[in-house]
Each structure stands twice: as C-alpha cells, then as structure tokens.
Amino acid sequence: xxxxxxxxxxxxxxxxxxxxxxxxxxxxxxxxxxxxxxxxxxxxxxxxxxxxxxxxxxxxxxxxxxxxxxxxxxxxxxxxxxxxxxxxxxxxxxxxxxxxxxxxxxxxxxxxxxxxxxxxxxxxxxxxxxxxxxxxxxxxxxxxxxxxxxxxxxxxxxxxxxxxxxxxxxxxxxxxxxxxxxxxxxxxxxxxxxxxxxxxxxxxxxxxxxxxxxxxxxxxxxxxxxxxxxxxxxxxxxxxxxxxxxxxxxxxxxxxxxxxxxxxxxxxxxxxxxxxxxxxxxxxxxxxxxxxxxxxxxxxxxxxxxxxxxxxxxxxxxxxxxxxxxxxxxxxxxxxxxxxxxxxxxxxxxxxxxxxxxxxxxxxxxxxxxxxxxxxxxxxxxxxxxxxxxxxxxxxxxxxxxxxxxxxxxxxxxxxxxxxxxxx
Amino acid sequence: xxxxxxxxxxxxxxxxxxxxxxxxxxxxxxxxxxxxxxxxxxxxxxxxxxxxxxxxxxxxxxxxxxxxxxxxxxxxxxxxxxxxxxxxxxxxxxxxxxxxxxxxxxxxxxxxxxxxxxxxxxxxxxxxxxxxxxxxxxxxxxxxxxxxxxxxxxxxxxxxxxxxxxxxxxxxxxxxxxxxxxxxxxxxxxxxxxxxxxxxxxxxxxxxxxxxxxxxxxxxxxxxxxxxxxxxxxxxxxxxxxxxxxxxxxxxxxxxxxxxxxxxxxxxxxxxxxxxxxxxxxxxxxxxxxxxxxxxxxxxxxxxxxxxxxxxxxxxxxxxxxxxxxxxxxxxxxxxxxxxxxxxxxxxxxxxxxxxxxxxxxxxxxxxxxxxxxxxxxxxxxxxxxxxxxxxxxxxxxxxxxxxxxxxxxxxxxxxxxxxxxxx
Numbered sequence: 001x002x003x004x005x006x007x008x009x010x011x012x013x014x015x016x017x018x019x020x021x022x023x024x025x026x027x028x029x030x031x032x033x034x035x036x037x038x039x040x041x042x043x044x045x046x047x048x049x050x051x052x053x054x055x056x057x058x059x060x061x062x063x064x065x066x067x068x069x070x071x072x073x074x075x076x077x078x079x080x081x082x083x084x085x086x087x088x089x090x091x092x093x094x095x096x097x098x099x100x101x102x103x104x105x106x107x108x109x110x111x112x113x114x115x116x117x118x119x120x121x122x123x124x125x126x127x128x129x130x131x132x133x134x135x136x137x138x139x140x141x142x143x144x145x146x147x148x149x150x151x152x153x154x155x156x157x158x159x160x161x162x163x164x165x166x167x168x169x170x171x172x173x174x175x176x177x178x179x180x181x182x183x184x185x186x187x188x189x190x191x192x193x194x195x196x197x198x199x200x201x202x203x204x205x206x207x208x209x210x211x212x213x214x215x216x217x218x219x220x221x222x223x224x225x226x227x228x229x230x231x232x233x234x235x236x237x238x239x240x241x242x243x244x245x246x247x248x249x250x251x252x253x254x255x256x257x258x259x260x261x262x263x264x265x266x267x268x269x270x271x272x273x274x275x276x277x278x279x280x281x282x283x284x285x286x287x288x289x290x291x292x293x294x295x296x297x298x299x300x301x302x303x304x305x306x307x308x309x310x311x312x313x314x315x316x317x318x319x320x321x322x323x324x325x326x327x328x329x330x331x332x333x334x335x336x337x338x339x340x341x342x343x344x345x346x347x348x349x350x351x352x353x354x355x356x357x358x359x360x361x362x363x364x365x366x367x368x369x370x371x372x373x374x375x376x377x378x379x380x381x382x383x384x385x386x387x388x389x390x391x392x393x394x395x396x397x398x399x400x401x402x403x404x405x406x407x408x409x410x411x412x413x414x415x416x417x418x419x420x421x422x423x424x
Numbered sequence: 425x426x427x428x429x430x431x432x433x434x435x436x437x438x439x440x441x442x443x444x445x446x447x448x449x450x451x452x453x454x455x456x457x458x459x460x461x462x463x464x465x466x467x468x469x470x471x472x473x474x475x476x477x478x479x480x481x482x483x484x485x486x487x488x489x490x491x492x493x494x495x496x497x498x499x500x501x502x503x504x505x506x507x508x509x510x511x512x513x514x515x516x517x518x519x520x521x522x523x524x525x526x527x528x529x530x531x532x533x534x535x536x537x538x539x540x541x542x543x544x545x546x547x548x549x550x551x552x553x554x555x556x557x558x559x560x561x562x563x564x565x566x567x568x569x570x571x572x573x574x575x576x577x578x579x580x581x582x583x584x585x586x587x588x589x590x591x592x593x594x595x596x597x598x599x600x601x602x603x604x605x606x607x608x609x610x611x612x613x614x615x616x617x618x619x620x621x622x623x624x625x626x627x628x629x630x631x632x633x634x635x636x637x638x639x640x641x642x643x644x645x646x647x648x649x650x651x652x653x654x655x656x657x658x659x660x661x662x663x664x665x666x667x668x669x670x671x672x673x674x675x676x677x678x679x680x681x682x683x684x685x686x687x688x689x690x691x692x693x694x695x696x697x698x699x700x701x702x703x704x705x706x707x708x709x710x711x712x713x714x715x716x717x718x719x720x721x722x723x724x725x726x727x728x729x730x731x732x733x734x735x736x737x738x739x740x741x742x743x744x745x746x747x748x749x750x751x752x753x754x755x756x757x758x759x760x761x762x763x764x765x766x767x768x769x770x771x772x773x774x775x776x777x778x779x780x781x782x783x784x785x786x787x788x789x790x791x792x793x794x795x796x797x798x799x800x801x802x803x804x805x806x807x808x809x810x811x812x813x814x815x816x817x818x819x820x821x822x823x824x825x826x827x828x829x830x831x832x833x834x835x836x837x838x839x840x841x842x843x844x845x846x847x848x
Binding site: 076077078081092093094095096106107108109110111112113114115116117118119134135137138140141143144145148173176177180194195254255261262263264270273274277278280281282283284285286287288289290293295296297298299300301302303304305306307308309310311312322323324325326328329331335336337338340341344345346347349350352353355356357359360361364365407408409410412413414415416417418419420421422423424 | 500501502505516517518519520530531532533534535536537538539540541542543558559561562564565567568569572597600601604618619678679685686687688694697698701702704705706707708709710711712713714717719720721722723724725726727728729730731732733734735736746747748749750752753755759760761762764765768769770771773774776777779780781783784785788789831832833834836837838839840841842843844845846847848
C-alpha cells in the first residue's frame with residue numbers, strides 16, 4: 001500500500017478550488033475522450049488483460065528458470081525500465097538466485113555488448129526480446145548478436161526453445177520470425193504505450209522469470225486502479241500529487257528530484273523519468289525529472305539541494321518495512337564512538353536520516369517535499385504504486401494541457417542517426 | 425587525452441573580453457589567495473605527493489589481490505565516487521577479474537548491508553575503510569559491521585592483515601585504532617577536500633587494487649595539471665568550459681545535463697555531481713547537475729530534452745577509442761532489416777547515434793551542447809580528465825564568486841539526524 005504525505009510542501013492548497021477542473025479532466029480520462037485517447041489501454045488492463053496469456057507467462061517463467069542461468073532481457077525504454085525497477089525493488093540487490101537477469105538491447109555501447117558476450121560464454125542462456133516494431137535499432141542489433149550466440153551454442157532447434165518474443169500481435173519484423181520459427185510469443189497491445197507497458201507481458205515475463213509472484217502484482221494493479229480513480233480530489237492521493245506537481249512548477253520549481261533511501265529502489269526513479277519526462281516534456285513544458293539515492297547522495301547533491309539555486313522540489317519515496325534489517329552490533333571498546341546506536345535497527349537509523357533531511361531541506365532549505373510512503377517492497381505494493389503514478393501522470397499532463405501519450409520529439413535524433421547510418 | 429568542442433553551444437564568445445577577469449581569478453587560484461585557499465592541496469599534489477606512500481599503495485594493492493576475492497571499499501561521497509568512476513571507466517562492466525570491489529559504507533540501507541553480508545559469507549575478504557574523521561556515520565556503521573565479520577572469520581590477528589585504513593594523519597577516530605592494532609594506513613591530507621581526493625590514497629588504493637596502473641594515472645594528473653593551468657583562456661580548454669558554464673547559466677540554463685554514451689562512463693557523471701554541485705551549489709547559486717546515459721536514456725529523457733522546458737544544456741563526454749569493439753554480424757536472411765549495418769563497427773554506430781542526437785538537440789531542439797572527447801578509457805586519460813574538471817571547477821566557482829572548497833549546507837541534515845538518533 002501507499003500513503004501520500006503533503007505536510008511538507010510549504011503551501012496550503014484549497015483542493016475544492018481545483019475540483020471542477022479535476023472533474024472535467026477526470027471524465028475526459030475515464031470516458032476516453034481526452035488527448036491521446038487511443039493509447040488508454042492501460043486504464044482497464046487490470047480488468048481486461050488476457051488471462052490465458054497470463055498463465056502462459058507464468059509457465060514460460062518457470063521454464064526459463066529451469067533452462068537458464070542468465071536471461072537476456074533485450075529491450076529499451078519502456079521495454080526494460082519497468083521490469084528492471086520491479087525486479088530490483090522486490091528482489092533487492094545481491095539476491096542469490098539461480099537465474100540472473102541481464103538487460104541488453106538498450107545501448108549501442110560496443111564495450112557493453114562485447115563484455116556481456118564474454119560473460120555469458122559458458123553459461124546457460126535464454127533470451128526475451130521485447131520490441132513492438134522489431135526495428136528498434138539498439139534492440140534489433142543486440143537480438144541479432146545474442147540470437148546468433150544462442151543458435152551457435154545450442155543449434156537452431158534448441159535455440160527456438162530458449163527464445164521468447166514479446167511483440168505486436170500482427171505487425172512488425174518479429175512476428176514473421178515467430179511464425180517461421182515457432183518461438184513462444186507474447187503480445188504488446190496496440191493501445192498501451194511503452195512507458196505504460198510494465199503491466200503487460202513486456203514487464204510481466206521478466207518479472208515472473210525473476211521468481212516474483214505476478215498474481216500478487218496483478219492484484220496490486222487492480223487495487224491501485226480502483227483506489228486512484230476516484231473523482232473527488234480530497235479522496236484521491238494520485239490526483240493530489242498530480243495537482244501539487246503543477247502548483248509547484250507554477251511557483252518556479254522546474255525540477256522534480258525523486259529521492260529514495262535504498263539503492264534497490266533507485267530504478268523506480270529511472271522508470272518515472274520516462275513515465276513523466278516523456279509524457280509531459282513537450283511544447284516547451286513539463287517538469288525536468290532527476291533523481292538521487294540518499295543518504296549516499298546527500299554526500300554529493302546534498303549541498304546543492306540545501307543551499308543551491310532554488311529550482312527544485314523533492315518527491316521522496318520511502319519504505320515502511322524493508323526487505324531485510326539487522327540490529328547494529330555491540331562493540332564494548334566503542335573505539336568508533338558509535339555505541340549510541342547499539343541494538344538499534346539499521347532501518348530505523350535510515351528513517352531518522354530521512355526525517356532529519358526532510359526537516360533540513362524544508363525548514364532551513366525552503367525546498368518543498370512530497371512524501372510517498374510504501375508499506376513494503378512486495379510485488380503487490382509495486383503493482384499498487386504503478387497505478388498511483390499512472391493516474392497521477394494522466395491527470396497532471398491533462399492539467400498541463402499536453403497529450404501524455406505521444407512522444408513526437410524522440411523521432412528527431414533517429415531521423416538524423418538513420419541518415420548517418422545509411423539506412424534507406 | 426581530451427578535446428573540448430564548443431561548436432554547438434549556440435553562441436559566439438569573444439574570449440578576449442573575459443580574459444581580464446579570468447586572469448585575475450587564475451592568479452588568485454595559483455597564488456592561493458582566493459576563497460577557500462586552505463583547501464588547495466590538490467593543485468600541486470601531482471608534483472608533491474608522498475612517493476613512499478605511493479609505493480606502499482601499489483604493494484598493498486598487490487597484497488589485496490592475492491589475499492581477497494572481495495575488497496569492501498568502505499567510504500561515502502568523495503571517499504568512493506572518484507575511485508568507482510575510475511574503476512568503471514578503465515575496467516568496464518562485466519570484467520572478469522579475481523577481485524571484486526564492493527562499495528559499502530555509503531548507505532544506511534539495512535537491505536543493502538544485510539545482503540552484502542550474505543554475499544561475502546563464503547568469500548575471501550579485505551576491507552579498505554576511508555574516512556578522515558572516522559566518525560562519518562554511514563561509514564562508521566558499515567566498518568563496525570564488516571570489521572566484526574572479518575574478525576570473526578579470520579581471528580583478530582589475520583583481520584589486521586586484511587584491513588587497510590585511509591584516514592587523517594593524526595586526528596580522528598581511526599588513527600588511534602591504527603596505532604593500537606597496527607593496520608596498514610594511508611593519509612588523507614588536510615588541505616584536499618573529499619571531492620578532490622581521488623588523486624590521493626583515497627582513490628588510488630581501490631583503483632590500484634582493481635588492477636589499474638596508477639603510475640600511468642599519476643602521469644595523467646601531472647600532464648593535466650600542466651595543460652589546464654594556462655592563464656590564456658584561448659589556450660586553456662578547462663577555463664573555456666568554466667566560462668561557458670557561467671554564460672549558459674546567465675542565459676537561464678540552470679541545469680547541466682552530463683551525457684555519456686556508455687554505461688561504464690556514467691559514474692563520471694556521479695563524481696561530477698559532487699565535484700560541481702557541492703562546490704558551487706551555495707548562496708542560492710550554481711548549476712543543477714543531472715545525468716543521462718545515451719542512447720539508453722534517449723528512450724526515457726530524450727523527449728524532454730528535445731521538446732520540454734528549456735532549462736538545460738548538455739555536456740557530452742564521449743570516447744574516441746572504446747575498451748572493446750566488434751563488427752555487426754552478417755545474417756543472410758535479413759529478417760530484422762538490420763543488414764545495412766553488417767560489418768560496421770558497433771562503436772561507429774554508437775558515434776553516429778551521438779552525432780545524430782547532437783544535431784537533433786542543438787539544431788531542432790535549440791539546446792546548447794558542450795562536447796568533451798576523451799581519447800580512450802585509459803588510466804592516463806582518466807588522470808588527465810580529472811585535472812580538466814578540477815581546474816574548470818575552480819575557475820567556474822570563482823567566477824560565480826563562491827568558495828568552491830567548503831560545504832556548509834551538508835551539516836544541516838546531520839544536525840537534525842543526530843538529534844533524532846540521540847547522539848550527544
């Protein structure tokens with residue numbers, strides 16, 4: 001579950017004043033009559049998803065865990081950010097598991113590709129390639145290289161058994177390959193954009209392969225969808241967060257700094273950078289999304305946040321119950337002067353750091369802080385949180401009067417790049 | 425080596441106009457008469473460093489590599505950012521090495537600490553604890569926990585053989601422990617602040633332990649120090665970069681977005697966030713430092729950079745010769761439509777992505793871009809680059825009229841935190 005705390009935003013909001021506008025946008029959204037309404041498939045997905053495919057995802061995940069030591073998740077943008085954020089949040093770093101996920105197909109870095117090839121040389125490997133068009137350049141390059149690796153290692157027949165394709169139902173370059181070879185395949189729906197696709201097979205197969213219970217995650221999607229679709233802004237934390245972002249930007253806070261207090265939550269911020277930045281960063285508008293992981297980054301970015309240019313507010317994502325905890329041990333010599341913390345829970349210490357920072361940044365630093373407290377780092381809470389951010393994003397972008405579901409600006413560099421690469 | 429390219433900053437600069445001010449600040453810096461002048465030890469360090477200690481660092485590194493599978497580098501802020509940036513840049517990710525570096529002591533995350541403890545349970549371990557005062561809370565907590573682990577695993581006597589302490593020459597809580605136990609120790613100089621400390625034992629011991637040639641890195645420090653200390657701005661790329669940052673901020677570009685095109689370079693951006701953000705983020709001034717790794721993040725942040733709020737400029741750090749490269753393989757079926765890239769170097773493809781993006785962001789997006797091209801990812805080039813950024817930072821902060829070498833704002837959250845933790 002999830003709690004929103006707006007006690008530290010350094011302003012008072014009369015929610016009622018904004019209710020008419022929020023109601024109008026809410027109805028546009030739910031009746032699918034607003035901007036970008038042909039990409040609203042995510043809205044009812046938790047009710048309408050393909051149950052048979054969902055069961056196939058779970059079976060494929062079990063098969064992958066049996067056959068492989070490394071799953072290469074080959075995708076870029078929305079085709080990896082959500083699943084990586086989920087797996088890191090729910091499993092944590094340094095988890096000792098029989099299957100390792102390596103996210104490839106998201107870079108042209110020759111160094112990275114060569115090194116991953118070296119690394120998997122003697123390991124049992126499976127691939128999940130994820131691309132709607134099949135022509136996303138980074139992903140297509142990596143898929144050719146790693147597919148050839150698997151074909152050479154296992155032969156064509158067994159390679160078919162180890163390649164899982166998540167793509168468009170009919171179109172694109174991967175579908176014909178699926179039909180020709182007989183790869184097991186999963187569908188990227190037409191009406192769900194990349195940055196919302198963690199709720200589909202795009203996210204669910206890698207997440208399930210990581211040993212995570214996707215039934216519980218789906219329950220989180222359903223409950224989050226229900227909870228954060230209330231019209232009344234005073235009853236809907238997602239809409240409150242949405243509005244608060246706009247009010248803070250209207251005050252000149254052009255940067256939203258996402259803050260986590262555990263490194264294994266930091267990829268939530270990366271996922272949010274796409275969800276928010278790509279949705280509202282258009283027509284010269286939108287909040288610039290940035291991130292830190294505290295208390296680590298208080299020792300690099302803390303000075304700026306405390307006393308630098310006043311251009312930002314913070315959105316702090318914390319966890320009430322961490323994945324693991326321990327008591328600080330006793331040392332009778334107290335040579336390090338740390339004995340005042342003996343037998344204290346480390347998570348409690350982390351929470352005091354968060355609270356002390358909150359006070360420093362808001363009271364002394366005059367930097368508004370929004371708090372989002374997660375109950376735990378479970379699959380259910382991840383799913384629930386996803387819909388908090390989905391509903392908030394839709395409302396906040398509609399409030400900004402932009403289409404949250406297109407991304408016209410990402411084609412510009414591709415056009416230039418293709419010209420340089422000699423693509424016809 | 426390093427080249428600065430200012431062809432895409434979307435303005436013409438008459439360097440001569442700024443020479444008098446730059447000359448004045450240059451003399452303040454080199455004669456050590458400017459703000460924060462008691463923290464200018466980094467300036468002449470490449471000439472004056474302790475040669476005997478340098479040899480001891482190399483010997484200790486060899487010993488660590490012989491005795492351990494995991495080196496726990498226990499430090500926060502400047503005590504880990506520089507060495508992590510160096511090791512990732514020079515060794516790359518997924519390097520198969522007998523020694524793994526794990527950076528601890530930079531978080532209160534109970535999950536992270538418990539997981540690392542689990543992970544090292546059956547491995548041979550050494551520790552390098554790095555803290556000037558010995559009382560930095562994150563580091564002191566981790567050091568007690570991991571020191572006890574090593575003492576229990578090996579016994580007190582052998583633990584002494586596996587713990588390396590980098591701390592103040594005389595003061596602080598770690599020095600008495602060194603004297604009592606006889607740990608091998610290295611010195612953090614009084615006049616070199618944390619964010620400049622990568623050039624000292626702070627950075628050099630972990631870097632050398634990672635198998636990197638620190639003689640070559642020191643040569644890079646020397647050559648960079650010489651190259652980027654020229655008074656004449658037209659002959660000094662570091663001062664040009666310094667001035668450009670100020671001129672861009674004066675135009676309302678309050679965010680500097682550091683861009684790399686390989687994930688193993690992305691920690692350079694993290695190191696720069698401390699170097700720049702902590703140095704100039706004071707008195708309500710300074711550029712907000714953020715970062716992306718392209719082309720990966722073009723699929724999340726690309727839309728915002730291209731068409732979002734016009735608050736940023738980009739500083740792009742690229743590499744001419746990567747750590748590894750390969751040719752894109754042939755597939756006679758061309759089912760993926762990628763055969764137009766066959767036999768092309770992947771690094772060349774990555775460079776075309778960079779050039780296409782540069783054009784898209786500057787020409788169509790009207791976002792100024794500064795290019796910093798590194799010759800390669802060697803230890804020498806890292807060292808050379810460090811002084812480019814050091815000299816640029818000193819000049820840019822003096823130009824902004826702030827003291828680049830203090831960080832008064834980082835004490836505020838600590839004060840609040842200590843109160844909550846019950847520290848006397």
